[in-house]
Amino acid sequence: SAVISQKPSRDICQRGTSLTIQCQVDSQVTMMFWYRQQPGQSLTLIATANQGSEATYESGFVIDKFPISRPNLTFSTLTVSNMSPEDSSIYLCSVLAGPLYEQFFGPGTRLTVL
């Protein structure tokens, strides 16, 4: 298993600003993922972040809006840029750390954009 922490746990931001969310894992992992969970909705994958390569974004998500860094095997950041109220969501990071597709999730960052 893996223990994952995220900072901040929640934030309230103004429209047009940016927020960077940090994800720290207690062990080295190759694959990290960033998900968005809009209010009352399921989880949607934003991008996959592998160390040493560019993040791979899912349809509907672009690097300019959600830049991701993955400087080492235990850490990643997701930035939500030029925020609007529609970006209000819970953002979760996860890692592939178990045998065969097992993903573990961080506690999430609850973002509210005014």
Added chain:
Amino acid sequence: AQSVAQPEDQVNVAEGNPLTVKCTYSVSGNPYLFWYVQYPNRGLQFLLKYITGDNLVKGSYGFEAEFNKSQTSFHLKKPSALVSDSALYFCASAGGYNKLIFGAGTRLAVHP
């Protein structure tokens, strides 16, 4: 395209009764299926998975799930529900490059 469906938005169960949370899947190739639980203000917790082998999979907190290939289902079950089981439950399948595709979620309410 790969998809997961959870047909019930909410399931209500009396404490002590058996519970079932339904999930059906549509995948090409061998299905890799998961159940996660989300408690309020907390991240997702892994419950169990089916990769291969026995159709009945046992997981955390007394939960189990039955893989049924002919019905393309992977229903989550527990013989005796607890009030503390009340949470949001997600079924998911793993596709290419380890991406998880989630169902819409089912809210389980267990009443004393």
